[in-house]
Amino acid sequence: MKKTKRKRGDRRDGVWLRDLDALHAIVPYLYPNRADNEAFISERIDLGPIKEYLEKKNADNQGEPYKFFQVLVAAIVKTITLRPKMNRFIQGYRIYQRNNLTMGFVVKKEFKDDAHEALAFIPFDPDTNIDVVHRKMVDEIHSCRGEEPDNSTKGMELFKKMPRPILRAAMWLMRKLDFYGRVPESLVKADPDYATCFITNLGSIKLRSGYHHLSNWGTTSIFVIIGEKKLRPFYDEEGNVTMKETIDLGLTIDERIADGYYYSRTIKLLKYLLHNPELLELPADQEVDYE
Numbered sequence: 001m002k003k004t005k006r007k008r009g010d011r012r013d014g015v016w017l018r019d020l021d022a023l024h025a026i027v028p029y030l031y032p033n034r035a036d037n038e039a040f041i042s043e044r045i046d047l048g049p050i051k052e053y054l055e056k057k058n059a060d061n062q063g064e065p066y067k068f069f070q071v072l073v074a075a076i077v078k079t080i081t082l083r084p085k086m087n088r089f090i091q092g093y094r095i096y097q098r099n100n101l102t103m104g105f106v107v108k109k110e111f112k113d114d115a116h117e118a119l120a121f122i123p124f125d126p127d128t129n130i131d132v133v134h135r136k137m138v139d140e141i142h143s144c145r146g147e148e149p150d151n152s153t154k155g156m157e158l159f160k161k162m163p164r165p166i167l168r169a170a171m172w173l174m175r176k177l178d179f180y181g182r183v184p185e186s187l188v189k190a191d192p193d194y195a196t197c198f199i200t201n202l203g204s205i206k207l208r209s210g211y212h213h214l215s216n217w218g219t220t221s222i223f224v225i226i227g228e229k230k231l232r233p234f235y236d237e238e239g240n241v242t243m244k245e246t247i248d249l250g251l252t253i254d255e256r257i258a259d260g261y262y263y264s265r266t267i268k269l270l271k272y273l274l275h276n277p278e279l280l281e282l283p284a285d286q287e288v289d290y291e
Contacts, residue, residue, distance in 0.1 A: 011181030012181060012185065013098060013100070013194065013219065014096030014097055014098045016095075017096065028093045028256060033216050034090065034214045034216050035214050035215065037254055037256050038214055038255065039254075039260075040252050041263070042209070042251075043249045043267065043270075043271060044232070044248050045247050045248075045271065047068070047244070047246055048244060048245070049274075049275050053071070053277040053278060054067070054068070057130075063138075068247070069137070069201055070137050071130065071280065072199075072224075072249075073133050073137065073199065074284075075273040075277070076103070077103065077284050078128075078273055078280060079266060079269050082284075085257060086196075088257040089221045090221070090254065090256055091178065091179065095257065098219070100123050101123065102122060102123045102124070102195040103122050103195055104119065104121045104122075104192025104195030104197070104198045105120050105198065105200065106192070107144035119190065120190075121192055122137065126284055127285065129281055130280040130281060131281075188218070193219070193220050194218045194219050197223070198220050198223050199223075199225075200226070202226060202228070206228055208227045208228055209226060209248040209250040210225060211225075211252060212225050214252055221253065221257050222251065222253050223251070223252040224252075225251075227249070232246045251267070268290060269290045
């Protein structure tokens with residue numbers, strides 16, 4: 001992200017957009033809660049091109065295999081880098097351009113009912129490509145599955161020991177600090193609710209994709225749900241049907257950060273990258289022709 005000198009009204013994690021048109025400047029006052037301003041988009045992705053790409057990518061790979069989840073994250077990183085309005089957030093009635101691009105997700109330590117979960121939080125630079133995403137995600141997942149709890153979990157463990165009246169007062173104070181962007185960085189530096197995009201892979205636990213709400217806590221404006229892989233029918237222009245392996249994506253977006261046309265072109269770019277995954281070898285900030 002482009003670095004600018006911090007001015008009065010800017011936050012640690014974002015620059016206040018002072019010169020927006022009147023509509024976007026006033027909307028946060030009319031509709032102040034993120035969870036009340038959700039636009040839900042559902043897309044079905046043909047996995048054929050991704051499967052072919054992964055087979056080639058893993059053919060000579062001696063380490064951890066490349067996976068669909070990493071391809072999707074790389075595609076989201078490139079999409080948001082090229083479509084910077086998607087890296088905005090609203091807090092304290094103001095719209096901010098985020099300083100960094102980050103992805104958050106939950107890591108199950110073991111696939112058991114009583115297994116604990118860890119919170120992953122990964123920053124990405126404009127020169128990120130699929131190889132960088134693969135390396136960072138493998139390292140983060142291994143770290144999350146270790147014995148040491150993540151930073152956010154440590155903070156929650158501290159709060160949960162408080163008596164109920166004190167905890168309620170502490171949460172009131174935290175929300176006030178959240179409003180002004182003053183929550184101690186030590187508590188939220190790895191909180192996925194402060195990420196550019198929060199991703200959940202329901203397909204890994206054999207569930208379909210669907211709607212997931214946004215949160216009024218934090219700054220995350222995008223939530224992506226990955227569904228289970230399934231064979232589904234595809235119809236050509238003549239009505240002929242072909243069965244293809246597909247995956248459904250559900251995207252919940254804060255509709256206040258941009259307009260419908262911007263969202264439409266953003267989704268078009270994301271789908272184009274997933275249908276042409278070799279483009280993810282390029283740096284995230286390198287333009288592609290998807291029109």
